[in-house]
Amino acid sequence: MPEPPSRFDRLREAKAxxxxxxxxRGLRASRQREAVLEAFLAExxxxxxxxxxxxxxxxxxxxxxxxxxxxxxxxxNAGIAKERRFHGERVRYEPGIGVDHHDHLxxxxxxxxxxxxxxxxxxxxxxIARSRGFVVRFHRLELYGLCGRCRADPKKKSSQGVDTDLPxxxxxxxxxxxxxxxx
Numbered sequence: 255m256p257e258p259p260s261r262f263d264r265l266r267e268a269k270a271x272x273x274x275x276x277x278x279r280g281l282r283a284s285r286q287r288e289a290v291l292e293a294f295l296a297e298x299x300x301x302x303x304x305x306x307x308x309x310x311x312x313x314x315x316x317x318x319x320x321x322x323x324x325x326x327x328x329x330x331n332a333g334i335a336k337e338r339r340f341h342g343e344r345v346r347y348e349p350g351i352g353v354d355h356h357d358h359l360x361x362x363x364x365x366x367x368x369x370x371x372x373x374x375x376x377x378x379x380x381x382i383a384r385s386r387g388f389v390v391r392f393h394r395l396e397l398y399g400l401c402g403r404c405r406a407d408p409k410k411k412s413s414q415g416v417d418t419d420l421p422x423x424x425x426x427x428x429x430x431x432x433x434x435x436x437x
Contacts, residue, residue, distance in 0.1 A: 265295050268334045268351050275332035289314050290325040300338055300346035300367050340367060357395035363404035
């Protein structure tokens with residue numbers, strides 16, 4: 255299995271992809287976009303525009319939140335970043351370059367997001383799709399619950415049981431609609 259690209263390699267590839275994307279669309283490069291790109295790729299977590307802006311503000315006081323937002327939208331369109339929205343939360347971004355497919359564990363208490371890969375899950379998903387004549391183009395697996403730290407913390411209300419004060423966004427969602435259409 256090849257070693258994942260270094261941050262430097264990922265940044266170099268992202269800058270090349272961004273330059274090509276901007277050139278192909280007649281847009282110009284800017285120092286502010288480059289600063290947002292560098293800060294984004296330096297993150298080790300799924301980051302929101304607000305979090306990225308807060309990290310950039312001390313060293314780039316002339317940078318506006320809208321510039322960060324527009325830059326991230328541009329990076330998504332260029333394939334440099336991927337948008338993620340966990341449990342109805344604001345949009346977060348993760349790198350789209352040099353990162354293999356992975357799934358997510360999301361803590362409903364602290365919001366911690368842990369990435370994981372499991373070849374057995376991937377194989378089973380493909381087998382299920384194939385057995386039903388379905389061709390998977392992409393998928394996303396997110397598991398919601400409580401991380402070990404929150405479960406172990408006696409001060410946290412939801413660590414003692416299932417009550418997280420957050421509704422299940424999928425409860426009664428599509429399955430009822432799909433079953434109704436079949437009739």
